[in-house]
Each structure stands twice: as C-alpha cells, then as structure tokens.
Amino acid sequence: MSLQGVLFDLDGTFLDTAPDMAWALNALRREEGLPDMAFEAIRPEVSNGARGLLRIGFARHPGDTDFERLRSRYLDIYAENLAVHTRAFAGIDGLLDSLEAQGLRWGIVTNKPRFLAEPLMRALGYWPRAACLVAGDDHPERKPKAGPMLMACEQAGIRADACVYVGDAARDIEAGKNAGMGTIAALYGYIPPGEDPADWLADEAVSCATELPVSLGRWR
DSSP states (O other): OOOEEEOOOTTTTTTOHHHHHHHHHHHHHHHTTOOOHHHHGGGGGGHHHHHHHHHHHHOOOSTTTTTHHHHHHHHHHHHHHTTTOEOTTTTTTHHHHHHTTTOEEEEOOOOOOHHHHHHHHHTOOOTOOOOEEOOTTTTSSSSSSHHHHHHHHHHHTTTGHHHHHHHHHHHHHHHHHHHTTTEEEEEEEEOOTTOOOOOOOOOOEEEGGGHHHHHHHHTT
C-alpha cells in the first residue's frame, strides 16, 4: 500500500470524550433522583453512545416508554457540555502534525450524530485541519457498513485501498475491512470488560496513540 490517508473513529480513538459523556449521564441520573455512577463503570460503554449509556444508567432500551424522553434530555445536557474535559488522546496531536508534514490526509468517521461531532471538532480546533468528517447521520448506512467509510474517502480525495482506519470497537475494524482499508485496533479506547480485541482480526493493534506512527509506518 502507498498510504494516502488515515481515518479515525472519534470517541475512544481520536478524542477521550468519556469524561464529558459520563458527567452528562450522572447529571441526568441526579435529575431523576439517582446517585452518580462510578466513572470506571461508564467509560467502557461510551462508544455505544446514548443508547448504551441509558442501558447502563437507567436499564432503558429503545422502545421502552421513557427511553426517548431520557435520550433527548441526555443529549441536551451533553450538547451543552461537549468540550469541558474532552481532549485528544496523548500522541494524536503529534501524529497529525506528522501526517500533515508528509502530505497525508486525515479525517473522522463516527456514528456520533453531526450536531455533536462537528461542534466538538470545531471547539477543539480540529475542524479546519480535517480532510473529512462523516457523522452517524450523514449516510444511510452506519458502521460496520462500508458506506460511511467510502464517503469519507471521496470527501478526502483518497483511495480506500490507500487508507488506514483506526478504531476501538469491533464495528470499526469490520467497517474498515468492508471498505478495503487497512485497520488498526486502538486498545486504549472504550473496550467493554470481557471483550477480546484479538477477535476483531485487525491488521495492527496499538496500546496507546503514541504507537500509531510506528504502526502506520508499515503501510508506507
């Protein structure tokens, strides 16, 4: 492969959004008369978005009577506190500098809805630098389908077979493979207890974002 670009999942791969997403869940629990949950119990579920957080925070599932009310309120709270404690994972900023210096393009493919993903990227200063952002409601398909991945390549002006996707969930690795990309599993991300990332069959795996330059170097 002659590498042209790198795409990242957002939550748990590019940005450490768990502090703000967990805070929003506990704020909603307090509104509902419930005590805070431990951050350590919330973090592994963050990649599953509001649906996963309401499952662990309220034992609510889509179709339950008050699921949509709780989901709407959670999203309102979170949207008002998107970038209080959220930061890029250590090593990401240096990696972006390196990619850009080499003329390589980078972007984001996430299942997070655009009304949250784009303001978050803007708030943290990454918006002008990204070659693309494909959010969860930008394409009829969602990861692990290939559609959003191919849309991102088209926006960035790169070929899928000259791209590597980095993600912290099985659906990320599956999406990258479905699109014909190289794949890297981000083991530092939001991985539920008991799940073995080796089962994802990614081409590479990194335990921290600072390892990504070496891993990506194998595609140069």
